[in-house]
Amino acid sequence: MSQRIDSKWNRSVLVALVLLTFGVLVGGFAILQNMQSYKVFMTIFAVIWGLGSVALLYFVLNAVAESMPHKIRSTAVAVVFAGPAVVMLFWALVIPTLRSLRLSFADANGNGFVSFDNYKFAFTDPIMIESFRNNLLWMVFGTSFCIITGLLIAVLADKSKAEKIFKSLIFMPMAISFVGAGVIWKFMYAYKGEGINITEIGLLNAIVTAFGGEAQAWLLLPVWNNFLLIIIMVWLQTGYAMVILSSAIKGIPDEINEAARVDGANGLTIFFRITIPYIMPTIVTVTTTILIFSLKLFDIVRVMTGGNYGTNVMANEFYLRQFTYGNSGEASAIAIVLLVVIIPVLAYNLKQFRDRKVLK
Structure with a gap:
């Protein structure tokens, strides 16, 4: 043929x-x-x-x-x-x-033209302002904690005798779905009861009360509940960051580190002057990947709080507007806003990829 x-x-x-x-x-x-x-x-x-x-x-x-x-x-x-x-x-x-x-320019039924009313809602409604704030928290703290924790583990576990065991344990949560992780951590934060009839069925409350503290309804605490949800993302995504960054670290020629030690450089100097610059392209790639995930995060918030108690995010509000309230116009406007926010991150990532390809 x-x-x-x-x-x-x-x-x-x-x-x-x-x-x-x-x-x-x-x-x-x-x-x-x-x-x-x-x-x-x-x-x-x-x-x-x-x-x-x-x-x-x-x-x-x-x-x-x-x-x-x-x-x-x-x-x-x-x-x-x-x-x-x-x-x-x-x-x-x-x-x-x-x-x-x-x-996004149509009414709730997707028929009549409403100009920019849906985008006005997306940028001025108090619920959307709250969602933007929470997404910003996920982007900044969630992404930072994942990258920093994954990098530290990758460096500390590199060439250790139990490296494979440590990395396997840390990577294991990646095998759990986000919904499953939400269910697991919901039991961790569980709190039930009123007045003197309080049952601390959650692990966190059990630890707090064991040290003489008072049980809390953790997912109802303003602002702090967002950080408690971010911990779940860190638990899930640290293994991913660790594996990718560890591969990049192992790609650093041994001769460079040995030459630095001969010149009198200590571990911190090697880390900040050699390791970080050498794997910076990989750090940028992993960061943008987790950053995009944090922008469109939905599962954890939906399972844990349903977006209540000040934990709402843009993807969850999109879900509510489309499938609970039946407002296709507002839901589509939120989707377009998410797309516009993600595009610069993708463009930067592609630019970095092209620059690395040219250098090679």
Whole structure:
């Protein structure tokens, strides 16, 4: 199939393969529709049919592309393999973004035009101001704690005898979903009871009362409850930061550190003058990744407090406006604001990546 196919017989084979592929796709979909009552068999068939039909589709399209004239053959092959991904990105990202942009200028039902009223709500409503403040707390403190803690662990555990054990334990929370982590930490902060009928069922309250302190409804404490939620993010994301930064640290040539020690540099000097500058591109990448996560954070707040008690964030307010209050206009405006806020972070990250590529 790699050579140009000129003969009538080979072109007939290609046509037959295209028709066969079309038949497999349509026929498999029809079979799936008739297997709704047999969930297990439907799942098995869907996996086999899906993988097989995709492989067959790419094989046939590649054969068709390579049978084209030499001038357009390379372009056709590129379209075959990159085209579906581009189409899916356009369908899953560009079209929803454009639709959200249109709805952000519409009323609650998405019909009437209300100009910038939804954006006025997004920037002036007290609930949104609170959400902006809380997102800023997550961005500054959550991201900083994750990076600093992950970096310290990566440096301290580097080349130690129990490095793999320590890193495995710290990375383990990454295997837990954000919803699961929220449920776990909700028990940690649990407080129940009134007056003298207080039950300290949470671990934190048990520790506090064991040292003579007074049990608290931790998630009801203004401002501080946000920091208690941020701790969950740090618990989850520190392992990610640690693994990436540890890989970068191990990439530092030993000769550089040995030369610094010969010149009389101590551990702190090596850390701040050699380690940090050398892995700075990696630190920037990890920071922007966690920063974007903190901007669109939703799961932890939703599970722990539902956005109540002064803990609301932008993503949770978007959820409430769309699915609780049914206001598509205000929800879309919040989504666009989130997108606009994230774009500079992404642009900076891409710029750093291009600069590093040029240097290499």
